[in-house]
Amino acid sequence: MAITITAPNTTTLNWTKVFGNYAGTIYQSDSESCWYVEFAGKTARFDYRNILKLKKAVYNIDIEALLLNSEKAADLEILFICACDHCYVLSLLEIIALKDLLQGTFVMLELNHIIHDRLVRI
């Protein structure tokens, strides 16, 4: 179940910043085992399954084809994620920014996994 929260106070909510770029930030909530994506003017909650679906949806967009598209139609993409209350209507530049945000986030999560392995598990 996704909840929209505006202007979150990340300190009181105990969110950890995972990654941020010029367009948005992704936080992790350890207590809720989920991520909050602050992007395109809203903050949306994604659980494990949904953040993977978001990643897949964004990664599947063919940015190159959109860039080369010379049609007069607006370059808007609608990102709809099944069983998730959120939907994004994004311009091409926003898609690039969101992809960058997610790529950075997943690299950081992987790094966090390696650190956990090295410090605690192995």
Added chain:
Amino acid sequence: MKDIMRVKCLLSSDVEALLNQQIKKEAHSSSIYLAMASWCNQNGFDFSSDYFFKQAEEERQHQLKFFKYVLDMGGTAISPEITAVKTEFNSFREIFEDALDQEISVTQSIKNIAARCYKEQDFVTVEFLNWFFKEQREEEYKARRALELFELIGEEGTGSWEIDKNVGKIKYSSEAE
């Protein structure tokens, strides 16, 4: 910061994608074998038809094994869409040539997954794959033996009938088991 990704799923996204690809491959194999069973039946090769029905069922079991493994590991198992199943064959021999090619392609694909697992040190998946390597040894042996019947017996006269009869008798009972 908690390592939520690892807690939720034991598979890396790369291995998960490869396993889903394999699920599709096994499903595709099962469909191809079914098409082969149909062709053999229509052309009067009853033993070969039974042989391919059995193979189709085995491939389906392999598909489910992969499917359940992905789920057990906390991953997302994707039910595949199967298209482009060859239904027309030029000859009785062509079917067995295709069957061997199919098995070789499955073995290579599983080797590719194992290579990736070794790289990531995913020994849990390697252990799971070991069962398939043994199975593929048997599958390739059977497909190769079937094809060899064409060399040994020849298709002239009642040759095809004789080959068909012997296909049903192929068994893998090696001491290397």
